[in-house]
Amino acid sequence: MGMVAGEASGDLLASLLLQGLAQQNVAVKAFGIGGERMQQEGFEAQWPSERLAVHGYSWEVLKRVAGLLSIRKELGSQLLHSKPDVFVGVDAPDFNLGLEKRLRDAGLPTVHFVCPSIWAWRPERVHTIRAAVDHVLCLFPFEPALLQSHGIAASFVGHPLANAIPLHTDMQAARSAIGLLPDAPVLALLPGSRSKEIDYLLPRFLQAAAALRAQNPGLQLVLPSVAAQVPRVTRLLQAHGMQAHVRLLPGQSHLALQACDVTLIASGTATLEAALFKKPMVISYAMHPISALLMRRKQLQPWVGLPNILLREMAVPELLQDAATPAALAEAVQQWLDASQSRSVLWQQLQQKLQGLHQSLQANTAEISAHAIQTLVAR
Structure with a gap:
């Protein structure tokens, strides 16, 4: 074959x-x-x-x-x-x-x-x-x-991922496997696997993460990366002074999603993975402005993130292009961190929606x- x-x-x-x-x-x-x-x-x-x-x-x-x-x-x-x-x-x-x-x-x-x-x-x-x-x-x-x-x-x-990812996963087991503290909140940063995605998105994600750490001193940060991109990711972590604050996980995106409370994530298949792990997320994307204009003209849906497309609603926020500022990303993530910690009605409603989505894809x-x-x- x-x-x-x-x-x-x-x-x-x-x-x-x-x-x-x-x-x-x-x-x-x-x-x-x-x-x-x-x-x-x-x-x-x-x-x-x-x-x-x-x-x-x-x-x-x-x-x-x-x-x-x-x-x-x-x-x-x-x-x-x-x-x-x-x-x-x-x-x-x-x-x-x-x-x-x-x-x-x-x-x-x-x-x-x-x-x-x-x-x-x-x-x-x-x-x-x-x-x-x-x-x-x-x-x-x-x-x-x-x-x-x-x-x-x-x-x-x-969807193979709907079978590979259990309906219910053990957050604490994943945190233990990574070496994270069991009770402090965890944010997973997933800026994509392409070189240009990382170049466009990771600096914004890291600036947002730095602001969130200042607001949440106990916040733990994990960043999974495909092996080929580890050198590029490492250089950006060093350039932003975040290497000591972010746990880099080569090839362990599922473990990172299982362990986190919230993820800041690039639009793509990874957003569906996050949905199958029932994680609140902030979806982001950025590219060359003219490329974005051309793609936007061909866009048929009001959403770009797979969870929103499949649910037919803006269930999780999408911050794209100029809207994806570090401050806006941090604010959107903070709302989910608060909701996750309090298990608010908003958080519970999202869990129910993502559970139904998961079952529909099995x-x-x-x-x-x-x-x-x-x-x-x-x-």
């Missing part, structure tokens, strides 16, 4: 899919582009998933376009030569859909795992999906009907995915 997963979120989802297929006794030899988690499941990575990570829109990635196109062309030739039973592209639609079309045109079955967010922005992409993909494995319950209305075969497989992902892939291969 050929596979391509971009960035940390795709690596996580693909590793869970590989685990699930193995649990279904489906013998899989997988190769292509992937990360550390996939490799732990026996995946053979010709290129690391970080090579696909980009930030922004249009010209910001022009410097890397030639390299990405070269990788896609070379991998496509390898796949056409080796002729795997199926190709599974995990997210990364800008990279994968073009590769999938080439493979499908040559007669190889193609599966796309994670429906591109045509319900949130870029709805015209549905035509590209129809031309490139034999079957889409959808994470959210409403997506198959949308795709099927455009002539695209699709299945709701549940399904036997391994069985449904394995069946869809095996059916496609057999056909």
Whole structure:
């Protein structure tokens, strides 16, 4: 099986899919582009998933376009030569859909795992999906009907994270594992896994965290990071004088979310992980101003954070671009810290909403995915 997963979120989802297929006794030899988690499941990575990570829109990635196109062309030739039973592209639609079309045109079955967010922005992409993909494995319950209305075969497989993360988790066990004090509040900082995300967001997060520490002297700070970004994160911690106050956790985002009271977090898959851990959060994002303008013009929803999109309401605050000042971020986090400590009505209502969201995303992902892939291969 050929596979391509971009960035940390795709690596996580693909590793869970590989685990699930193995649990279904489906013998899989997988190769292509992937990360550390996939490799732990026996995946053979010709290129690391970080090579696909980009930030922004249009010209910001022009410097890397030639390299990405070269990788896609070379991998496509390898796949056409080796002729795997199926190709599974995990997210990364800008990279994968073009590769999938080439493979499908040559007669190889193609599966796309994670429906591109045509319900949130870029709805015209549905035509590209129809031309490139034999079957889409959808994470959210409403997506198959949308795709099927455009002539695209699709299945709701549940979200692997909804099965991997228990409905109820032990905060104190996580704090003990990290070495945190059991009773002092904990704020998790998750500025994203891409280099540009870290550059744009982490300085603001650290300034907000410094202000929050002044207001809450016992506040404990944790910052998970993918291994490839630890040097960059460390440099920024040093530059802001926060290295002694922030516990850096390489590759331990779930432990950080399990341990925290509140998270200050970049928009993306990590916000769904935070929701599944039932954590109050402040969602933020920032990028080049012109990139933000272009993306905003294509945006179909009034929300950008996955928890808000899925709940169809502004359940947690979103502070984006110019609104994401350190002072505003600190103020929004402080409100959640107060609510978490007092277990206020607001906090209890959020817990109920996130519990319902978690349950709505649960399904036997391994069985449904394995069946869809095996059916496609057999056909």
